[in-house]
Structure formats: C-alpha cells, structure tokens
Amino acid sequence: MTDSLDQALASNTPTPKAPIDPVEAIMAFDPKKHIAFEEPSGILMMKDIGFADNVGVSPVAVTQPFQLFSLEAITIMRSEIANPEVRARYQYASNIANAQLRGYAREYAPFTYAAWNHPETIAIVSKLAGIDLIPWSDYEIAHVNLSAVKTDEQAKAELTSFQARNSSIHSDEGIDVSSTDDDKPIVGWHTDSYPFVCVLMMSDCTNMVGGETALRTATGEVIRVRGPTEGCAVILQGRYITHQALRALGAKERITAVTSWRPRSPFVKDDSVLRTVRPVSDLTELYSDFAEYRLEIMEQRMRRARAELRARREAGLAFDTPGHKLFLQESAAFLTHTDHELVEEENVQRGFIETIDLPDVPVDQGAHQD
Template structure:
C-alpha cells in the first residue's frame, strides 16, 4: 500500500461533478488521446525528512484566540514546501502537449492586468485534466502537507496555467494572495538558463502592512523576508498556502522558451473548517455563466455537508442521555450550532451571488503600488 493510503485510508472527498459542460467549454476531441494514469504521470513520492519547510505557526502574526485554535488544529500546516518532484517525465510531456493544444483554443486563453497570460477551463474540456485534478494520490499528498484533508477546488480552476513570455517586460503574476486555500505550483518548462520568472513568497502570514516592503523589491534587491523558489527542473513543484502568504512571479527576462507553470488548487474537505475561497476573484475574471454556477454549487455542497452531519449523527443517543442529565441542552446546542453554520454559509453565498456582498482581496498592481480588485478588464495579449 502506498504510504499516502496508510496515512489517509479513506477516499478524499470530491464535490459532485456537474453533469453538463458550460457553453463554449464542451469536451474537445483533440484531448481524447490523453488518458490520465497516476502510475505513469506521477512519480513515486519520496518525502525527504530534511525537507525545507516553513510552518504557519512561525509566521503567524495573528494572535487572536480563535485563529490560533484553528491553526493548532491544522498542525503541522506547512506554509510552503521546498520543491519536490510532482510529475514524472511522461506527466510533464503530456501536460505540455495539452498546453500547446490549448493555446489555439481562444476561450481558454485569458489576458488580465494581474496575469498577462493564463489558461483556464480545461477541466471541462479534457478528461485527462479532470482525472488529474480528482486524483486521490495528488490530493492526499497535498493533504499531508496541509495537515488536514484537502479536496480539489472548482472545475474552472482545474490545472490553471500561467505563461510567461521572455522579454515581455511584464510580471507573470503580480503580488497577491490566492482566493483558494492551497495550491501545488509546478513548473513545466525548461528553466535552466532562465533569468527572471522567479516565484517569490513573503515569509509573513497575510500581512497587508508589508505592501511597502513588497513594492521596494526591485531587480537587484530582494528583501530578506522574501524567499525565491529555485526549481531544479520541469515537473518540480512547491505546495503552498497561497491564501496566507503573498507571492508573485517576476517577469521572464531571458529563457530558452516561455515559462509555463501549472497550478493545482485545493480547498479544505471539512465543511466546518475555515475556508479561504473568495468568490469575487472568480466573478471578476471568469465567464459569468461559469463562475456563478460553479460557486452556487460549491456553497450548496458545503451547506449540504453541514446538514448531512446533522442527519447522519450517531451520537444522538449519547447526547440525549447527557441531555436528560443536563436539562436538555447538550444535543440541542449541538444541533443549533450546525444549523447556524449552515444558515451563515447560505446567507453568505446568497449575498455574494446576488452582488450585495463583495469578498475581493485584490492584488498589488505594480504600476500604482495599490491594492486592485478584479474587474473583468481584459488586456491585449
């Protein structure tokens, strides 16, 4: 048995699949030749005990009691890992072929102010991408790093790809916090002689006061608190809690080919844990007919999971016994707590989806040095 199956004996939860593909994102015949097989496309994972890591507890600035309790629960909670080999040679080869095909599909190519070129939406169009993102082995590896069970995030995010064109003078990605809790960021291109194109992270937890520090970073000066990821080669990845630590990717100055990176996104499986999802980011960037439906389903699933917990509880008898002893409060209190959480989840979803509420976290625009929201404004490629 794989060591990951020993640690996580039960299946990772996957949100129910949509039984349709949104308009413009139907299955594509050109992708049919690729069949995902973790035994071929993933390597044997070897965990190096001298793994270079940064623990959330070491960069926490937030000393709020509730927050610390949550963090304690998430032990060991790696903020980010050292690079590890996430994909086999064959895995890299297939993914690169998929990227090449995708470049000629207009509706999956996006050019935004934050990211000059990204590819999104492949989960609906390619079974390989769908199966990779729903792979138990990869999700269990991410769960091991996070210290809690993680599930794949929404379909349109499955295998988000960034492309950095050498000499474009544009950052591949501006300083930002992710709008999803956890990511595995893999480089697929040859970076051996690349200048620039560095993924850099700030070693502080959600510290907005660091904006000046981030903006002071220039080509020839990297403040000590900013860490540069050194990828040994294609197929190597880092796992990170991108929703907690600011990160960006510098512009590619020189390289033998464009920089290609692949982002696998994960959210907490347990509906009762804190969730870092920020709907407004996706609302502001993805096609409207996709983001609304995906997030309606996501919030509906999370609330359903909460109510299922209430329906499937096996400790009512015990709670009821206690209840008789304790004047009827215990079982009732537990039930009320779950109802309240489900109501809050739905109220939050309702206000976000109908536009009464905005949960944007934005990114730092390098032109203005200001936090900027996602406004659906596309730029010319």
C-alpha cells in the same frame, strides 16, 4: 440467444475489441509512469513564520519545490493546452495577466484532469499540505499562466540586462514575462482566493533566474522560497499568507499550471472567495461549481446537526440551546458568505482584477529560505 451468450461468457477467447486509438493510449494517465514524486527538501510551517495555530486550515505554510510529475506527463499536459480550440475557447486576459487558460481541463484535457484528480496525486498534495484536500473544483484544475515565447537572443538580453541592474525585483505571480517594461506593475503582495495552491512548472527552467515566491511573515518580514523547475511543484497556503511571485527572467517561455485546493471535510472552515477569479472566468461554470460545493457542505453540516439533536433527545438530554444557536449563526454566516461571492454578472468587470492595497515591503536579493 442465451446459449450463445453463455458460450461467449464461458469461452476464454477474448472478444474482439475496437483498435486502440493511439491518441487515447497516449493520453491515459498512469500514476506508475506519470507520477515521479520526490519528497521536498523541507516544509515551512505556519508557526515558523509566526502565525498562530488558528490561522488557516493547516499547520503547513509552504513546501520547498518537489518533483511531482514525470517529464512525459508534462509533455502530454503541454500537448493538451496546445490544442487551438483550448486557446480559442478558454483563454483570458486581465490587467494582471496577458494570457491564462481557465476551465478547459474537464472538457479538453483528459490527461491533465485525470492527473490532478488521481487519488495518488491527491494523497501527495494532502500529505504535504498537512490536511486532507481535494481540488477546489473542476474549473480550477490546472489554470495555466502563459508567457509569450521569446527567442534565444531576447531571453539572453533580458538576463544580461537583469544582471547589469541586479536591483529592483518586480512581482508577476509567475504570470507574465512577456513584458519588457519592468516598471509595469503586475501583481503585488496579495492573498489567494482559495485555501491551498499547487503550482506546477511546465517549462524548462535551465537558464531562468528568479521565479521565487516571497512570503510575508506574521511580523511583516519577507522571506523567499525557491520556485519550481520543470515537472516540479510547490504547495502554498496562499489564502492566509501574503505573498508574491517574483519575476522570472532569462527563459524563452514560462508556463505554469496552478491547481487550487480546499479541505475535503465539510466540517473544516471554507474561507474561499472569488475576488481574484471572477473577472477571468466563465461565470456559469465558476458559480455552479462554487454554489454546488458550498450547498453540499451546508447539507452535510445540517445532517450532522440534526442527527446530534435527535440523539440528545433520545438520550433524554436537555435541548442544547447555546450549541444550536451557535450552529444557526455559523450557518447564516456561511450562506451570507456564498451570497456575497456570487456577484451579479452585470456587476463583474471582465478582465479587471481589483488589487488589495497592501503596503509594499522591499524584497532584498539575499539568500533563499531553504
């Protein structure tokens, strides 16, 4: 037995392999082929829009759209969400969005899952965001907003009617262009649940009008940033900046994939909440992801505090009473925050996302912030 094993190891003859599964082969994420990164034309900083240094987890507010993935990558990602089982098991609707796919990536979209977790993708997002980030959790990988598919005629009619009116703009968080009722309120000014968001466009935007992101500066002024086109993305520190995505018109469909991010370091603040996602989630999955990483952060912070405490003692220094009390108070607040976000299942109203009543500010049709 050993002899034949040795012979096999010594031999250069390749061991016969199982035939390559063509689906597997197509689905393999290859950064050389599938990342098509080009630097954004600009990045708007928090201070550019009037925020103090201590607001947020990074000095970066929002990027201009940048090419992230190749069109082949987008095609494969689209094929993964076209799977009827994904639509059947992971589709959610709410008062603010007719159709979203959430939490499917780990189980059903190996390519998409690998794309967002690839170290090169993470490095690009982190560099642009100005802080080391990681995807918020598996559950928030490539949350998809789906619009209804329109005919050419419908898309054109929408555009013509928009051009005729060219007046009020309604917000939709890039979610819903299926409604022809422009007066229906969808998502107004809001902040996101998670520190950073990366929105990837998965539709052809050739005839699309609108789709910008409007931001509120610290002084309440409104600025607009261009929306991404196919294969392109924007990164926004959405937890800290009040924003809305403006309605996009004239496209036959609009599909965006939104991946949320949080700081990699357990020593950076984590202000994540679950308010906007709880009603459209598998709570076992969402709560497990959230509770586990919050515990992991606490674990790391406690280990470090304990090591510092022991080091002080070994160095013969006095016990740092104010320092340790501050650590305990911050830890208690951190744990209370986790507790507060884990609303009992019976108290979560499925499909209803409470909106914050932020005073409206009209968005004019002026030039983009470029």
